[in-house]
Amino acid sequence: MSRALLVVPPLVKYTAGPLLGPAMLVGAARDAGHQAEVLDLNIAFIRASGVPLDGARSAVTGDHDKPREALRRVDALFRRQLGLSGEASGRVADPIGSAAFSLELVQQSAERVLESFGASICEALAKQAEPEVVGLSVLFGGQVYWALAITQAVKEVWPRAVVVWGGAHVTAIQACLSELLRAAPSIDGFVVGHAERTFVELLDRLADPARWPASVMRRERQGALVRAEGDATVMPLFDAVALYDRGRLTLPVQMSRGCSYGRCSFCTYPAIEGRYDPVSAHLLQRHVVQARALGAALSFKDSLVDGQRLTDFAAVINRRVRWSACTKLAPSLSWRLRELGERGCDTLEVGLETIVGSSQLSIDKRQSWQVFERALEASTSAGIALIVNYMTGFVNEDSVEARAGVERVAHALRQSGNRGRLEVNEFQLERLAPEAGRSHLRITRTWPWASVCDWEPIERRRLHALVG
Ligand code: SF4
Structure with missing residues (x-):
């Protein structure tokens, strides 16, 4: 031992x-x-x-x-x-x-x-x-x-x-x-x-x-690198929960590794977590029991829980604890939300990222405004807080268009009366993101302890000249 x-x-x-x-x-x-x-x-x-x-x-x-x-x-x-x-x-x-x-x-x-x-x-x-x-x-x-x-x-x-x-x-x-x-x-x-x-x-x-x-x-x-092997079925043990913020106590749980979408060019989840690997929803039962015994909420740490898995998890949890998760906007999400809310889902986080069309194409995450609006309306009526992640500053993005996108999403959230929030971040280039290998930018500086890099866009004209 x-x-x-x-x-x-x-x-x-x-x-x-x-x-x-x-x-x-x-x-x-x-x-x-x-x-x-x-x-x-x-x-x-x-x-x-x-x-x-x-x-x-x-x-x-x-x-x-x-x-x-x-x-x-x-x-x-x-x-x-x-x-x-x-x-x-x-x-x-x-x-x-x-x-x-x-x-x-x-x-x-x-x-x-x-x-x-x-x-x-x-x-x-x-x-x-x-x-x-x-x-x-x-x-x-x-x-x-x-x-x-x-x-x-x-x-x-x-x-x-x-x-x-x-x-x-x-x-x-x-x-x-x-x-x-x-x-x-x-x-x-x-x-x-x-x-x-x-x-x-x-x-x-x-x-x-x-x-x-x-x-x-x-x-x-000689620093040879071999990726470690995980075991997502292990039960996490939390000993000293009294140290944490008692009014908020929340236990983390992760029911999959990787991302079932896995294509967004700015994102490092797939590279960091490895290929998508879900565990069976019935394993959630013991986490619910543990959280309930401690009077804690559950927060899913999966990079993305897709709609069907949300419904499966809601059936296992069935109101016994309050819970939150990240998901991806999809047309089917809005009709699931009422049931999720009834079964204890308190907060959902979605990566809207951008509503600027050219940026959606550039990051390979296309999502429609109508789908977002329907999800916002349905989550509000289901009593679910919606956290909307948004990013500006993508490569070659027009800053005025980007700002207008933020305003439009913020306005929609305010109008809806949803108790969630808009989280706006500036695009940062991560070493392991697919974006780092793309030809429309050049990495200008890295630092040994940093996962982010400095970069500059390659002007479209110059890019055309380079690729002939
Ligand atoms: S941003 Fe979200 S949906 Fe896109 S690859 Fe990353 S985890 Fe998956």
Whole structure:
């Protein structure tokens, strides 16, 4: 038997509950007879910053149920302490949140974190039973600074512990991992992809490094990259739910990996999650029982739950818990919504992305305004909050047309009286997105710890000249 500790570094701007990835690894490790715990330094950081939590939840369920204003203050504090300039770098809207800096600057920020918080990180670690493996769960670039600081603190507190980083961000920067292994010697390995099986194999064979799974990417193997094997049927275990925002408590659940659509050119889900792989809806039953016992809502983390699966999940849940999910607009969605609402669905998130025709073509996601309007009307009458994700700044997009699109969607939402919201983001070019390989743009800059790149459009005239 081996002992593992999974650590969540700040800052993930979410308070409503534990993260799924570490809980899956805990579930997989304990199933295999090992010991594993989660140390969530993210929620500890948020609570230590004095943000009032535990009040009433907002009007929605899921990722958007958060104390926004309070988290904005925590985020500002978090950024100040990193000592980095937050000025935009080319088209990268949030260099700090993306870790879009040189290796040296990121390392300097990690050292600042250690100066300010090293003693409290070490104290929090020392309260745990000594683990043989420490897993760092890194979802976003903004967690890298603390993850580096925590890695160094682990080596001080438990010099023999093996430190392995995983999570969506590690998968997203896979092209740089060899370089990062050389630059950050305290990191013993990276795991790319879903790691439930790899993690258990590592714990099983810990005593003999020569037999560690090939999917733990290490210096000793010259950074050879083998994607890890997941196990989506593992039951995640959530131990310390009392730490989270009591008024909002929400458990994550994921019933498929990958995306059943998988074509949007800006999106990295298919590359990060792998091919579409759903698990049977009947496995949802145990998650509903767990959430109900804890008085929690359920939030589906699937990149996309299609209409039929929403109906199947609603039948299993059948009002026992409040729940939320992401789905794709489709003509059949509107006639399903009443039943979903009756069976506890509180919030649906849809990626409308853009209503600008040329941008829809460019990103390969065509959706009609009429379908959106019908879904908005039906969700409002079913009492379901609709979160509408929208993006501007696509390659060669007309900014006036883009702005008009935002206004039109915002107006429709206001008129509908739906309690959901419009979330507008600026297009960011991700290394693993299909868009990064397209000929209408040129990547002008990358950073080793960042999944996003800077880019410039190739003018159509020049493109025509290039392709003859
Ligand atoms: S944007 Fe949504 S629908 Fe498109 S590929 Fe990504 S997850 Fe799938």
